[in-house]
Amino acid sequence: MFLLPAGIVYSVFFLWPLLQLLILSLYKWDGISQKVWVGLQNYQRLFTDPVFVKALLNSVGWLLAGIVIPVGLGLCLAILLTRSPLPGRVIFRAVYFLPQVLSMVVAAVIWRWIYNPSFGFLTAALHTVGLDSLQRGWLGEPTLALAAIFAAWTWVD
Secondary structure, eight states, rough: OTTHHHHHHOOOOOIIIHHHHHHHTTTOOOOOOOOOTTTTHHHHHHTTHHHHHHHHHHHHHHHHHHHHHHHHHHHHHHHHHHHHOTTTHHHHHHHHHHHHHSSSHHHHHHHHHHTTTTTTTTHHHHTTOOOOGGGOTTTTSSSHHHHHHHHHHHHHO
């Protein structure tokens, strides 16, 4: 009896719209004209679209990496900081905790500065160690942009 109100709210605001969405996905409809039944053709067209497949793979990759890397890295760093007497532990803890107290806007500005191809920290660091050939527009190259954004997101998370 105690679960009945929550079940009603869940059904009205989640299950019913989900059912309507599934039914509507079987029609061809632009929102104005008459609906035309197409069955599973929408799904067939969706899963054969190369842009959708690429976006789906990027989303799955982001999901898997977004769970495994931050949790694994955080666990390893927590064990390292609590179990070993490393010099500079207090400073490292402060730097490690810094993203939690910064706003997302500040973190985005910091990472935009790091990735800047003209005067960014990453470009300067590569130039300093003699790896000028590795300098590039990190956020402008399609092959590197997702990894660069993920690195920034992992630092913030």
